[in-house]
Amino acid sequence: MKKRLxxxxxxxxxxxxxxxxxxxxxxSFPDKKSAAEIAGYVSIMSDVFLRLIKMLIGPLVFxxxxxxxxxxxxxxxxxxxxxxxxxxxxTASLISLIxxxxxxxxxxxxxxxxxxxPDIGASANLATSKFTLKDFVSHMVPRSFAEAMANNEILQIxxxxxxxxxxxxxxxxxxxxxxxxxxxxxxxxxxxxxYVMKLAPLAVxxxxxxxxxxxxxxxLLKFAVFMGDFYIGLILLWTVLSGAGxxxxxxxxxxxxxxxxxxxxxxxxTASSEAAYPKILDALDRxxxxxxxxxFVMPMGYSFNLDGSMMYCTFAVLFIAQAxxxxxxxxxxxxxxxxxxxxxxxxxxxxxxxxxxxxxxLNQFAIPEAGxxxxxxxxxxxxxxRSATNAVGNSIATAVVAKWEGELMPEAEADAHAxxxxxxxxPQVGHA
Amino acid sequence: MKRLNANAPWxxxxxxxxxxxxxxxxxxxxxxxxxxxxxxxxxxxxTITIGHRDSSIxxxxxxxxxxxxxxxxxxxxxxxxxxSEEVGRxxxxxxxxxxxxxxxxxxxxGQVDLECxxxxxxxxxxxxxxxxxxxxxxxTKLLVKKDSSIKSFRDLAGKKVVVTSGTTNExxxxxxxxxxxxxxxxxxAPDHAASFAMLTSxxxxxFATDDVLLYGLVAQNKVQGEYVVTGDFLSYDPYGVMFRKxxxxxxxxxxxxxxxxxxxxxxxxxxxxxxxxxxxxxMSLDLPMSPQLETLIETMxxxxx
Numbered sequence: 001m002k003k004r005l006x007x008x009x010x011x012x013x014x015x016x017x018x019x020x021x022x023x024x025x026x027x028s029f030p031d032k033k034s035a036a037e038i039a040g041y042v043s044i045m046s047d048v049f050l051r052l053i054k055m056l057i058g059p060l061v062f063x064x065x066x067x068x069x070x071x072x073x074x075x076x077x078x079x080x081x082x083x084x085x086x087x088x089x090x091t092a093s094l095i096s097l098i099x100x101x102x103x104x105x106x107x108x109x110x111x112x113x114x115x116x117x118p119d120i121g122a123s124a125n126l127a128t129s130k131f132t133l134k135d136f137v138s139h140m141v142p143r144s145f146a147e148a149m150a151n152n153e154i155l156q157i158x159x160x161x162x163x164x165x166x167x168x169x170x171x172x173x174x175x176x177x178x179x180x181x182x183x184x185x186x187x188x189x190x191x192x193x194x195y196v197m198k199l200a201p202l203a204v205x206x207x208x209x210x211x212x213x214x215x216x217x218x219x220l221l222k223f224a225v226f227m228g229d230f231y232i233g234l235i236l237l238w239t240v241l242s243g244a245g246x247x248x249x250x251x252x253x254x255x256x257x258x259x260x261x262x263x264x265x266x267x268x269x270t271a272s273s274e275a276a277y278p279k280i281l282d283a284l285d286r287x288x289x290x291x292x293x294x295x296f297v298m299p300m301g302y303s304f305n306l307d308g309s310m311m312y313c314t315f316a317v318l319f320i321a322q323a324x325x326x327x328x329x330x331x332x333x334x335x336x337x338x339x340x341x342x343x344x345x346x347x348x349x350x351x352x353x354x355x356x357x358x359x360x361x362l363n364q365f366a367i368p369e370a371g372x373x374x375x376x377x378x379x380x381x382x383x384x385x386r387s388a389t390n391a392v393g394n395s396i397a398t399a400v401v402a403k404w405e406g407e408l409m410p411e412a413e414a415d416a417h418a419x420x421x422x423x424x425x426x427p428q429v430g431h432a
Numbered sequence: 433m434k435r436l437n438a439n440a441p442w443x444x445x446x447x448x449x450x451x452x453x454x455x456x457x458x459x460x461x462x463x464x465x466x467x468x469x470x471x472x473x474x475x476x477x478x479t480i481t482i483g484h485r486d487s488s489i490x491x492x493x494x495x496x497x498x499x500x501x502x503x504x505x506x507x508x509x510x511x512x513x514x515x516s517e518e519v520g521r522x523x524x525x526x527x528x529x530x531x532x533x534x535x536x537x538x539x540x541x542g543q544v545d546l547e548c549x550x551x552x553x554x555x556x557x558x559x560x561x562x563x564x565x566x567x568x569x570x571x572t573k574l575l576v577k578k579d580s581s582i583k584s585f586r587d588l589a590g591k592k593v594v595v596t597s598g599t600t601n602e603x604x605x606x607x608x609x610x611x612x613x614x615x616x617x618x619x620x621a622p623d624h625a626a627s628f629a630m631l632t633s634x635x636x637x638x639f640a641t642d643d644v645l646l647y648g649l650v651a652q653n654k655v656q657g658e659y660v661v662t663g664d665f666l667s668y669d670p671y672g673v674m675f676r677k678x679x680x681x682x683x684x685x686x687x688x689x690x691x692x693x694x695x696x697x698x699x700x701x702x703x704x705x706x707x708x709x710x711x712x713x714x715m716s717l718d719l720p721m722s723p724q725l726e727t728l729i730e731t732m733x734x735x736x737x
Contacts, residue, residue: 030578030660033708036720116585116608118668121554125566125672126731215723222584222664352731373569373668376724 007200008262014201015208015269022212035213043210046270049203052196053275056189058149060278061299062161063186068292069165070179078166078296085297085401089304092393093344095240096307097337100314103233105333109226109315110322117323118370126359126372136345155303158296193278200262200279204269211271211380223378230315234385237311238392245396248403252287252411253396259283260395268388271380273302276391284395285421288414289402297401301394308389309347309354312382313340316354317361320371328365336365354386355379467519469679470545475519480512483530483544483674489648490706490717491550491568491671500527503706507567508548508673510698514689515682536560539674547674550644562683563672565690565732567699569724571665572601573643575631575650577658582638584663588616592636594627595620601641604667624649631659642669644719651715668724694732 005013022039029035072078104110140155142148148156168175168182220227245253263279277298284294314337321328328336343360347353355372362369375382402408409417467475474480484500485492491504509525516523530538535551538544539561550570553563574593576582582591585608595602597620609616619636621627628649631639639646646661675682693699700721707719 031656031718032720033718114586114612115664116604116611116666118665119554121556122668122670123553123555123558123563124670124728125553125563126728214720218583219664352727355727355731370668373665373670373724376569376727377664377722379727380723 007197008265010201011204011262011265011269014205015265018205018208018269019212021205022209023217025209025213026216032214039210039213042206042213045199045206046203046210049196049199049206050270050272050275052199053272053278054152056192056196057154057274057277058152058157059185060189060193060281061154061157061295062149063182063189064281064291064295065158065161065299066165066168067179067183067186068295069162070168070175070182072165072292072296073169075166078162081293081296081401081405082300084404085300085397086304088397088400089301090341092241092244092305092307092397093310093341094337095244096237096310096393097314097340097344099233099237099240100311101318101333101337103229103236103311104315104318104322107229107232108322109229110319110324113225113323115222115374118368118373120324120368120370122370122373124359124369124372124376126356126369154299158299190278190282193282197279200266203275204266207270211384215380219378220381223381226319226375227378227381230312230382231385233311233315234308234389237307237389241307241393241396245400248400249408253399255411256283256287256395256399257392259287260392263391263395264388267391268384271383271387273306273387273390273394276387277302280391280395280398282421284398284402286414286418287399288409288411288417289399290407290409293402293405293407294398297398298394301397302390303347304345305393305397306344306347306354306386306390307393308386310340310344311389312354312386313344313357313361316358316375317365317367320362320374321365321367323371323374324368326367328367332365336361339364352379352383468681470676470682471515471519471679471685473545474515474523475521478521479524479526480515480546481526481528481544482508482512483528483535483538483547483549485531485549486529488550490644490711492548495712501712502548503702504548504550504567504671504673506702506706507693507699508546510693511546511564511673511686511689514685514692518685535674539676542676545675550671551674552669553672557674558677560677561674562677562679563674564686566670566672566725566728567690568644568671569665569722569728570642570644570669570671572604572640572667573646573661573665574663575628575639575641575646575659576637576662577631578660580637580660580662582662585614585666586612588638589614590616591638592617592619593638593640594618594630594636595640596624596627597622599641600667600669605640608666628653640666644717647717647719651717654715656718665722665724691732694729699729 025035025038029038069078072081140159142153142156142160145160148160168179242253242257245256249256260280260283263276263283266279267273267276281294281298284298285291317336318328318333340357340361344357347357355376359369359372362371399408482500484505487493488502490502492500492502495501512523512525528538528544530544530547530549535547535549536557539547550568553566574582574585581587593605593616595605595618602620605618608614609618619630621630624641624645627639627641630636632655643661650656650659673686675686703721707717707721710716
């Protein structure tokens with residue numbers, strides 16, 4: 001079946017249809033119960049899609065990463081890539097947090113807020129104790145590979161796969177069959193990904209329709225200033241990240257942005273950066289990033305490089321402080337930023353974790369936690385922007401590390417390679 | 433090694449299993465002796481006292497048979513299940529009626545172990561008691577006629593609004609009018625039924641009180657479709673289960689149990705049961721989950737450890 005429209009266009013069309021459909025449901029069922037019920041049925045499609053992604057992401061990360069590391073050769077180069085990736089992640093996180101801080105100070109979204117504020121004494125009671133550095137570090141190491149796979153703990157899978165890959169590499173010829181078998185597994189997983197992705201436009205449509213049907217669009221107007229300012233911040237963040245990418249990749253960075261548009265739309269509509277993982281992996285293949293880099297840097301980025309979520313942390317904390325008329329001196333803001341640098345590392349793979357981090361920060365700086373109640377109501381729409389931004393940040397990070405390591409194919413070679421991905425049903429994985 | 437009767441190898445097996453059992457029992461014993469506070473009390477007495485309300489529909493009220501039922505009661509029964517698992521013995525529930533005036537003192541004095549009603553979690557109360565994670569977000573909203581032009585609090589300029597005397601909603605509306613300089617005329621009725629009557633008779637344009645009460649009044653009077661609850665929250669009241677302050681082991685257990693319930697979609701199911709389906713009385717509130725609560729529950733669905 002040959003479609004003339006590119007997949008990204010399909011997703012965009014699906015998104016628009018989803019919004020229209022959702023709004024029709026919202027307006028034709030004034031009683032919220034029926035609208036919510038219908039939205040529940042509509043979202044079956046997107047739920048199924050997200051479950052399918054969860055189903056394949058563990059084996060996909062494992063197989064691509066083990067093969068990637070086995071081909072990287074030795075623990076030393078693994079360590080080097082890890083170091084470079086971490087260096088980029090820390091820088092990008094810092095930039096995101098600072099940008100959130102600057103934007104909130106410049107735009108002052110919380111000042112003169114035309115909305116009733118939750119009583120200063122109310123408590124949303126989000127469990128904040130779960131995020132400590134100690135827990136995070138010990139949680140990173142799996143106590144069982146099966147458990148890590150069963151719970152889709154990406155970071156734990158990464159840790160195990162690193163050991164496994166390095167061991168296979170050091171065994172050399174003796175582990176040849178196992179490496180080949182896992183390589184075949186990765187092809188199988190990619191094939192499954194291909195099937196699942198066929199559902200993407202439907203899932204996007206369902207997700208958009210369900211979101212709009214339950215929340216309506218008026219809420220966007222009520223929170224127009226807050227959301228508008230946050231999205232302006234996000235756009236600026238994309239520009240800054242692309243600019244940083246430009247320093248390393250040159251004008252090729254624009255090509256990367258074009259390649260990830262599908263993944264971007266997908267994570268936006270489903271508000272899940274995980275959903276975009278396989279698509280970004282594919283986009284990076286086409287861009288010429290060798291799989292041994294992308295399969296390693298990407299899953300790590302999902303824990304350490306959540307740029308959109310990071311920016312939201314500083315932005316939302318300042319928004320709430322402004323809404324309650326609390327002035328935070330710049331020194332306090334910088335302290336807050338440094339603390340967030342640490343605490344936000346626990347956000348990995350936990351849905352809406354930025355809210356929990358924000359709750360902890362509010363308590364720490366004696367800003368009314370009640371303010372959370374204000375932003376909880378619109379979080380769905382903000383989560384979409386955060387997830388999409390995380391996807392952009394991760395693809396740029398991976399491409400930059402690949403370039404830095406000298407593992408980025410020249411443009412012509414990458415284009416030729418991309419063609420083979422389209423023609424050959426089982427792609428020749430580029431560890432060449 | 434002792435010489436065992438050769439014709440009975442099963443005896444050896446039995447002896448070993450008994451030994452294993454004994455060890456297990458001993459270690460269980462050690463665990464429970466470390467229990468403190470309410471959990472230790474539950475272990476000793478085999479009971480937990482739940483403070484309930486008599487007419488906080490649908491959170492905590494009495495059924496036709498006089499048994500405490502409701503959304504909060506459901507969640508508390510699940511908490512009691514978790515407690516009984518933790519202390520390693522069946523725990524039965526003792527019921528104790530509390531009122532909005534007596535509930536905090538009842539928890540502080542130890543008269544009740546868990547207060548399962550509709551209690552707003554705020555910082556002032558946190559000085560006296562502890563709260564479970566938020567189980568419901570209530571707040572002031574407006575009830576208007578279906579074809580009313582009032583869609584949000586900003587449309588209230590020049591309109592007549594009724595509030596029930598002595599409620600926090602009265603203060604909310606006065607503050608709102610002052611803060612946003614909305615020129616509304618506020619009247620006060622002695623109770624919710626009177627406020628509602630003022631709206632139905634057309635004396636006022638809107639009735640402002642907690643959204644869950646508004647949905648209840650609409651359902652009770654069978655005027656669904658004629659009146660709508662409109663706009664966003666004008667105030668926010670997050671509800672939680674109260675328990676004694678300083679009981680860290682119970683606090684941890686309550687928090688863990690809520691996370692587990694969120695993970696298993698159990699909170700959603702109970703919500704549906706009490707807010708969207710027919711209540712035992714035959715009416716149905718038809719109040720879908722607020723986006724605030726939905727998001728709060730999502731944050732509780734963290735990774736399983």
